[in-house]
Amino acid sequence: MGNVTRIVIIGGGPGGYEAALVAAQLGAEVTVVDTDGLGGSAVLTDCVPSKTLIATAEVMTTFDSSYEELGILVADTETSSGSAGGPPVEQGASVIGVDLGKVNRRVKRLAIAQSHDITQSVTRAGVTVLRGRGRLGGGGQAVDGSREVLVDAPDGTVQSLRADAVLIATGAHPRELPDAQPDGERILTWTQVYDLEELPRELIVVGSGVTGAEFAGAYQALGSKVTLVSSRDRVLPGEDPDAAEVLEDVFRRRGMNVMGRSRAESVKRIGDRVEVMLADGKVIEGTHCLMAVGSIPNTSDMGLEEAGVKLNDWGQIQVDRVSRTSAPGVYAAGDCTGVFMLASVAAMQGRIAMYHALGDAVQPLNLKTVASNVFTDPEIATVGYTAADVECGKMDAVVVKLPLRGNPRAKMQGIRDGFVKLFCRPGTGIVVGGVVVAPRASELIHPISLAVDANLTVEQVASAFTVYPSVSGSTAEVARQLHIRKRSDGES
Template sequence: MEHVTRIVIIGGGPGGYEAALVAARLGAQVTVVDRDGVGGAAVLTDCVPSKTLIATADVMTTIQDAPALGVDGGTVTTVDLARVNERVLALAAKQSEDITEDLVKAGVEIVRGFAKLAADGGGTVAVEVAAPDGEDLLLEADAVLLATGARPREMASAQPDGERILTWTQLYRLEELPAELIVVGSGVTGAEFAGAYQALGSQVTLVSSRDRVLPGEDEDAARVLEEVFQRRGMRVLGRSRAASAVREGDRVVVTLEDGRTVTGTHVLMAVGSLPNTEGLGLAEAGVQTTPSGHIVVDRVSRTTASNVYAAGDCTGLLALASVAAMQGRIAVYHALGEAVWPINLKRVSANIFTSPEIATVGRTTFNAESGDPRFDVVKLPLATNPRAKMLGFMDGFVKLYARPGSGTVLGGVIVAPRASELIHSVSMAVDLHLTVDQVASVFTVYPSLSGSIAEAARRLHSDHED
């Protein structure tokens, strides 16, 4: 393969900007074409703002749980949503600025506009850019990376108006806390916002088309979260598929497929996402897509068109910023002729930012049963952990999976406050193919939540011995 010197990246989200930084460090001439703002949805409307909002909700949860620890302020704590959202948007904007500054320092050219693939330029790839000022640009590249992300899916019978019927990108415009929020969709996005707004002070109804929240996640973890939701006053409607949502004055009415109705002051439609792949000239360029519109890629991010790569939510591989970034880095490593490890989703760690958080890595019950059912498992309730008792954390558990015989750690699930931080040690064990004995032999602080990880590993060793 010839050495690539010119790379054009369409999209400035994690898949795009991480790839741009790597390519620039390797000496490539890099241009990022972005239309919505550097950082993409992850920084401007999704991960960064939602987790900033959830951080405020976590404070409210701590205050609400404080009496169990003997702390009672004697006053009612309320949330000023306008100030919260002002901070949310300011932090997202600053993160975008920081990423832009990093790109500029690395020598990356940033072009504002809407880009699409053009005709084959005889060994190179041409990209047409419609700039905001009306001028069109034609960029020649040795390789192109498509990192255009995704957007909220909208139902024709529940069209968002930005005021009462909302997508998750529109929530940050609210200046007053919804008194009665209906969340349609019990996947990760729906569960996170439902839990956050319940903590902030809204009365939340969560509408799930399945029989439980988080239907695609670990069943034990989902059960714990649903019990916590209901104990905190949330109304959870299982097996209740929404047919429509309409506004009636200052109220909204959600009609379910079985004819029942749910009313509230606002509704959040969290019913999935769609890839931003329209208008990119994919078919003309020979880039294959799935029936859902996602770009087909292999494990090194190649599409079906020569010298065209894709990364992130537009590929439908796994909708995580970390996965998008890894796909983007792998793409430019491959394009530039560097050594590269194909992406391995068995090593991906993920977190659901509810309270408690749910963190997973590697093989869990959900995918192990369908892929390789031969595993040993131990689950330790968080309520038995001394540090958890001191902090008043009673909901959750640590679960580890290991290969019978060798004791190699295959994966884990942690349901706990700050599970996103605790999962890292399990992620290292999975990535480095450590055994439960190796994990168990590492010193842990006493008392600590991480002590339950070592204890679970010790019990897996004992089970093996038995």
């Protein structure tokens, strides 16, 4: 047993539990220290819950936006009397509604079930799971090269562990503004919305990044009157500009009040109402306010800096491409590093850390092969180099964008918004990036991800068979157009 490498992982999110599985498979003695339950915020309060909520919203949006065009009949709402002895129906009212309490109970149930499944998988692999808050102790390495991890247990006791390598995977929590303190009832963070029993009548969403845009679109689809407050010129400032423009147009067309260049200064609750004060003095009123203004890494009071772990100005742990920190034997993965705040990247960082720590073959993290998705309606999926990379000269690429409105399957399904965009190198035609804006874009991006990862050319993408009719046929069509255009510069 003396030769077994001891691994201690602080944090049980995707970066932590995926690392634990790899380390156990490679024969290490693994302990995971976790506070809230395996899965972390990705499973318990963020990714899984929000996408479950969005799944309900997606059904509502699909029906509401295309049922007339597809010839689907709904109950007559022109009369104010209820049907079959039911309660009166308001004239012109929608016959489709949502029981938010029921939706949220399902959200929580699925999150807990997934956390349970992860815990079972990890413990079956031989990993020890300790409940408590982990931190680095001792300030430095021991004589034998090991490190001390202190675990503050819920009962107030402190346990000391020795580790040959430590992985910090503690995630992040919602950022709060001093003058907009959440109360969990009317002023909310994205972790608190699942306690709502009734749908917010008038929801103000502050912040138009991915989280803000996803929740704004979801609650609008569920029936809330939504105002989206964006401090930037447009929604999703970090995404493809063409994609963001499509989404903002869709939001406005569906009745959302999108306020650009509007910075929220404070949020106050007044009885059952909220008031959002903007920097220009304007006040917006609603029944609820959701704050989506970024996140803060969970790195404070962990003894990191005392142990030689460097943090940046935002408190994020600085790591290299194999997840090493500046302190020997200490690795970090996930949102606490701020590298790319996605569950898939956290998991990959965690796995890479264990491969490196345990002397296995390791491929350094390559962010230019990461596929990501914004779960709005339509969804926005991206991979590889972006329009911003091309514009600033970081990548020389030819770009073609093909709207979905000409796609036969899209026409059949009543899809009017969206496009497929590909980036390829001039001359060689190697695919270096892509964007898909469409329903289920998260599923449609995969062939482009494969092309980017395997350095495929547009000719190879174009020559692969696609099903007719299919939305994915547009990917092959864009590749065919790039085959013609690849020796020229410019964008279609």
